[in-house]
Amino acid sequence: MPELPEVEMYRRYFEEAALHQKISAIEVHHPKVLGGQEQDFIELLTGEQFKSSGRWGKNLFLQTQNDHTVFMHFGMTGTLDYYNASVETPKYARVVFCFENEFNLAYISKRMFGRLGVVSSIAQYVASKALGKDALDISVDQFTEALAGKNKNIKAALLDQSITAGVGNWIADEILFQAGIYPTSSTKNLNSGQLRVIYDKMKEIMQTAIGVEAVREELPADYITRYGRKITIDCPKCKRPIEKTEVGGRGTYACTNCQVVVEASLSGRQAGE
DNA sequence: CGCTATGTTGTTCC
């Protein structure tokens, strides 16, 4: 379920569980998630110890004492599991790090959309994927600059990892709901005040989600993503039904009453600019 | 059976 807050939880879980232990073996149950890197991956990492971790957007990085960096992207259905080697390997475990203490760390990917591998540095990976700044690190000026000159709907822009990294489909909906802006509004029509609100909500929602350890049911009562998609809810603010549409090819939830479609201003220049 | 799904990438068309 990994958007930025979930991946941050995975990072903390990893830090508490699996640092400073020698990797005695690596089991590759499904080579495809390594993207053809299987031999290098095993050779470079066997015998190493993880000493630190990092995160950039939805990507997790595990770094060894000899400065090898393992990247992990989880697709739609990935997670980590640290477990005693004496118990059964978890279902959908694709790559398993076996440590000398008889515990294993499994990279799990049910739908096989996730990928992992070894790179020389976080910076190298970020550059190769052309990722924008992490959604928790980006400044409002950098956010505004990254959107400058774009003409795409704001929801697609938020999901664009090259603009800012870490926003997924649910958080994009939540940001725009909390900001009161309809998802199809074009970035070119948003003024600096509106961009500021979107930026502030993005940070606030990320931090709130991390604060509840990414447990959806513990999100604030006025969040539309609190119950997931199985429960049809009414708008927490105006009580009218939440609309389900498709924007940018993704299922999209919004309130047509509380979220305004921002149109081009007739004057050609907007107030406050 | 048909449809949808917390994501990314590549193609094609405009």
Next chain:
DNA sequence: AGGAACAACATAGC
């Protein structure tokens, strides 16, 4: 050039 639309990837659940 940039953006939209769409398919592909693999699997489960409704």
